Amino acid sequence: MINQDTIVALATPSGAGAIAIIRLSGNSAINIVEKQFKSISGKQLSKQATHTIHLGHIIDGDRTLDEVLVSVFKNPNSYTGEDVVEISCHGSNYIQQEIIQLFLRKGCRMATAGEFTLRAFLNAKLDLSQAEAVADLISSDNEASHQIAMQQMRGGFSSEIAKLREELLNFASLIELELDFAEEDVEFADRSQFKDLVDRIILVLKRLIDSFAVGNVIKNGIPVAIVGEPNVGKSTLLNALLNEERAIVSEIAGTTRDTIEDEISIGGIGFRFIDTAGIRDTKNVVESIGIKKTFEKIDQAQVVVYLFDASDFKTGSSRFKVGIEKIKNKYPKKPLIVIANKMDKLSDNESVSIQSQIKNLTLLSAKRGNGVDVLKNQLLGFVNTGALRNNDTIVTNTRHYDSLLKALQEVNKVRQGLETDLSGDLLAIDIRQALYYFGEITGEITNDDLLGNIFANFCIGK
Template identity: 50%
Template sequence: MEILQQEPIAALATAPGIGAIAVIRVSGDHAIEITNRLFRGKDLSRQASHTVHFGTIRDAQNTIIDEVLVSLFRSPASFTKEDVVEISCHGSDYVIRQILRLLLKEGVRMAQPGEFTQRAFLNGQFDLVQAEAVADLIAADSEATHRAALTQLRGGFSKQLKALRQQLIEFAALIELELDFGEEDVEFAQRDDLRRLVWSIQRVLRPLIESFAVGNAIKQGVATVLAGKPNAGKSTLLNALLNEEKAIVSDIPGTTRDVIEDELFIDGIRFRLIDTAGLREATDTIEAIGVERTRQQLDKAAIIVYLFDVAEATPAEISAVEADLKQRSVPYVLVANKMDKLSAEKLNEWQRTFGENLVPIQANTGKNLTEMTQRLTGFVKANTVPGCTVVTNLRHYEHLTQTDAALARVLDGLDAGTTQDWLAIDLRDALRHLGELTGEITTDDLLATIFSKFCIGK
């Protein structure tokens, strides 16, 4: 693939603000020569790629702006596959502005958000899925999101999809060829072979599609709703998990009237803990609004923690609650709070009735909280396979589902003996969505939308 050496661009690659060190990245045509005109030290034009050089940056009057380290990355062995220079200077806002001003005077322009990564994509450094993983890796705020982004950056599912797409292209070409010989009733594409190829693609697509529910929760934070009757101890549990007085705790039932939310990291996974109003028949308008909001949160939950006072509830009552939770088709755990009020024998009876779905705790002392949090992380880990790709991007999910739908139509057409022209339409649709997913088919609007979300300097 021909490398596109475009006009030189520059940007601050480190976070803005005063710091010990700042890095200014320059990429594009004559990036090394331009930097060399400002640099006093070794002649950068004669230095090898992947070398670092100490010197000074000076203006036209030979005034020293700063002592710097300059790193050279010659095309195509660089992030953008263009000539790239990284200037490590002191993190003074003044120094950064002066160096950028000198670069602009030499014909460099300021980079747009994500422009370095966009150039890397256009020059074939990686595909569009991997390019988007760069932004996800930068934004990763937990071990789980970091792991998902890194897997995607290393190729994830896109390499496998590219190979399968190429095979599908070959079959589509044969189907198109049959259209040219429509009157002669010839068959170039073996239908059984096409069916097997579609099956093999679907075997790759469907686990990825199913992984989005978990992947999206990991990326946004796993919405974990604390629900139960008033005075069950939900606010006490929230405070104990966060180790701070986040919610008001009172013996008066119905104290929590609105949704209270905070984040908790457990084993590298970000959970969004949502404390809700107690579920009961409301006694006033304000409480009724709170109860309605609780029901809305339950509808959006990724995990439900149903908390109840084990000394006040009955097994029949909790069985009815569990039946309702099962209908929601999301993981749940029954948390029997205030376990100190029951004898060990009674607690054993509760556990025999509800099995692993029940965890007894004492929220006000923190007893058994570790067992409960392990249950939460277990729900997430049970739906992810270490080293396997988890889809976290809505754009990817939409193209995967559209591809799967088109391939399902191809199979239906094969079973029904559909003519070549209808098969060709569905194959083209599948190929288009696969191509837009990996970036083999792109539009300027698509690229502008994706890379505009990146930070400047990346």
């Protein structure tokens, strides 16, 4: 599947900028660039050492396209394992396109999405899970997702899976050897040691599978629905959390007719806040649609923040208690934070009184920003960041999660077989299947369709 042709693409974001980087990879990369590069010092690129940078001009016949820096990486010591050249040019759209079009005319082909990283995988510079981590690293937008992607790209997850697979493979080899000597009734694989290994593999697989619950929300952000009756300060709270005027704030009830979403990082974790339409009985058709969407967003959210106006307490109204119970009854399994907003309108005695009536109540004044930090700490409390602090392996990829579940299913079959003294030939079938799913994660077992699906999600220059 490894193509021997030379590919070219813009490695930096498209559009004008100070600097742009154009990347080439392939057997002819250095030779193609050398013919269009005029070094300031008269050097020939093909005679230069790997990992060196050279100043000069890209020329097209008699035309000078730009003054550039050319970085040379010779195989196999490059990202793709092939000869790689990176050209740092000025970031004009015109210059970028002129240089790329020049190399296309000289024998290069435009790279497809993720083709540089695909070549790195096919040339054994990265395994498949490390290659996927490259895409996760590029898309990481908070400290936690960045940390997980870096750990995976460095091989933390791969090495753990590879170690399990190697140990299982060693016993599988002994089981297979027994099959060759079936007539002599010999046993090469110690069944008690094998059972201990299987038990240990099951524990590790369960830990990795359980980590996906945390890893998935860290990677994709934790959706938090801000709900409550109209005019209780939901939009003001969203603006206070984001530290900007993201939502329209008005004294008119029902101002927010549609959901407004934005994401911020709290303690290195991404939270996606959803400001929803106020929940109330209304005959307004448009507002009714907004309220319907509110409940849809609550269904999708992992945490619900319920706001009520603290001044309702002064008037003796119990509407807020009814609203709280309604949310609790409708979504009994969702984490719920109940907030009394506009606390600046209550006296100290009234604040104490309202807290005595509602357990775990958070006091807040969104308009003044009081209590916002307390809310942020509460939200962080819903995320188990212990694994991050301990640098444990965390699974964030759905494909890996699916393969781990299937591997666990097969390893459980192996354990059941050992407990029932299943014959070696039948044990071998389940072991091979477990090894297959381990190999799927790192790419030791793969197919073109799988690779196509994975690398199609990459950007072109990576």
